[in-house]
Amino acid sequence: MDLAPSGLPVQDSACPVPPEQRPLEEYRQLQRSWFFAWADAGPGALARALVLSWLLALAPCLLVAGGSITLRQDPARLVLAGCTAALLLPLFLLARQGLGWSYVSRRLRAERVEYEESGWYDGQVWEKPISWRQQDLLVARLQVEPVLERLRRGAALAALLLLAGAGLCQAL
Numbered sequence: 001m002d003l004a005p006s007g008l009p010v011q012d013s014a015c016p017v018p019p020e021q022r023p024l025e026e027y028r029q030l031q032r033s034w035f036f037a038w039a040d041a042g043p044g045a046l047a048r049a050l051v052l053s054w055l056l057a058l059a060p061c062l063l064v065a066g067g068s069i070t071l072r073q074d075p076a077r078l079v080l081a082g083c084t085a086a087l088l089l090p091l092f093l094l095a096r097q098g099l100g101w102s103y104v105s106r107r108l109r110a111e112r113v114e115y116e117e118s119g120w121y122d123g124q125v126w127e128k129p130i131s132w133r134q135q136d137l138l139v140a141r142l143q144v145e146p147v148l149e150r151l152r153r154g155a156a157l158a159a160l161l162l163l164a165g166a167g168l169c170q171a172l
Contacts, residue, residue: 084165
């Protein structure tokens with residue numbers, strides 16, 4: 001069995017599905033993407049990227065919050081409102097990553113592969129051989145599922161911080 005540079009087995013070319021539409025290749029493309037690689041690189045890399053995105057959103061959010069006459073007279077609430085609103089960007093980024101990784105997970109776990117031959121409304125379906133199913137299922141369970149779990153935990157934490165910040169803004 002041949003191995004790709006990523007260490008995953010190379011699936012033979014007897015398949016009618018174009019190589020770039022095969023679930024294992026879509027997984028490799030996601031791994032190589034700079035955006036989706038955040039979650040795949042580990043919890044530290046994901047946390048750094050999310051904190052950086054929060055910091056980038058913080059200045060514009062503070063500027064917008066500063067436009068409120070009520071908040072301008074209460075600096076603590078102004079900063080808290082800006083910090084809370086800035087959490088929306090990391091939350092949206094986590095949602096986008098979750099959509100991408102769950103799409104690949106579904107494709108890896110599926111028994112059939114839907115694909116386009118010419119890319120224009122000619123959808124075909126090809127049933128994966130048993131060996132491909134086993135391999136794809138292993139990749140989905142051992143590689144993709146931990147990434148999805150990491151994204152779920154990150155989204156839950158961001159949502160919790162958003163709700164706590166909104167609650168504190170109301171309480172002050």
